[in-house]
Amino acid sequence: MMGGWMFLILLSIGAYVAANLPPPERAVTGELQGAATASDGDSLRLDGRRIRLEGIDAPEIGQTCRRGEAIWDCGGDARQHLKTLTSGFTTACRLHGHDRYGRDLGVCEAGQRDLGREMVLSGYAVSYGRYQNEEEAAREGGVGVWSGDFVQPQEWRRSNGGAEETPHEADNWSGLILQWLEEQVRVIFRRLVNGG
Template sequence: MTRSGRLFRDGVTTFALLALLALLAWKLNNRPELIQTGRFYVVDGDTLAQGGERFRLRGIDAPEYRQQCQRNGADWACGEEARRALDRFMKTGAPECRGNEKDRYGRLLVICKAGDVDINAAMVRSGMAVSYGGYTAEEAVARQAKAGLWAGNFERPRDYRREEQMQHASSGDPLGGLVDYLRKLVGWGNDDDGR
């Protein structure tokens, strides 16, 4: 085979591989939207479960279930309150949660609605979650009204999670860190996951 023949063959092969990679990338980015309806179990202020699957509310970050905040100089269970708020919103109608991407823990990232009410936005507007890549206008409304978390002092949920991880790591308890890692791996723990 001549040199020009090899160059032509290599060029065609390279082009075919690039075309195949482009087709694969297009297919992966063109995932169908998944729609979940029915009854959901509220895990915490931004996580739902149904039939063994976990769903993460897209664009928001709510306090962790055990997280404490301060209001009027006293601690209050803001994580528990965020969970109750999401539970109330999920019961306002027949919720429908839609999404087509998963986070690094395999949870479907969803926007939930009950009728015309965007539940993700309602959580932020009520001050029971902060904006995390979306819902900045709703967060501004909550801040202005001093609603929920904004009525006092609180640690951002991602910072709270980071501190908890550092405490486990510095406590010298290797099993505690391993358990936390396994919980996150199977989606039982909330972590900073690009929400």
């Protein structure tokens, strides 16, 4: 009986560690550098290519959010914030393949700042797995979309006939491991409670 509890404790520690590991960096398939323009809150145009910022999801153009009784253009503001972050800086992107729509997936920096991280920290995007701590900080600070009520961008696209998008591959590995570990903990706990 004691061995089962010890295993459960070790499994829980392993789950905690797995949940707090940074996502692995996928193989770099290309690098781009230059002046970027913001297409929306999570996409850039750089050197004639459309780059989807990996690990974030921003409100869509045309999407509105609420602050109390006021409605604000959170999709347009997200694009404007990304434009501000890139303005006057050279943008450098490490590409990691393509999403299912053929867009380059990339982690991009401007002015030595990770654009995805900055978008999530400011509350103009939500994490797609890569920036969970930043999302928590934005939520606790009540900034950007977290300053009121909003529909998750993925849900907004679904209800407005937009493209269905799922979290990016590079960001979901820890979620799958955590899901498996949680299931193992439930199985072990049931065995311990049921005495066998």
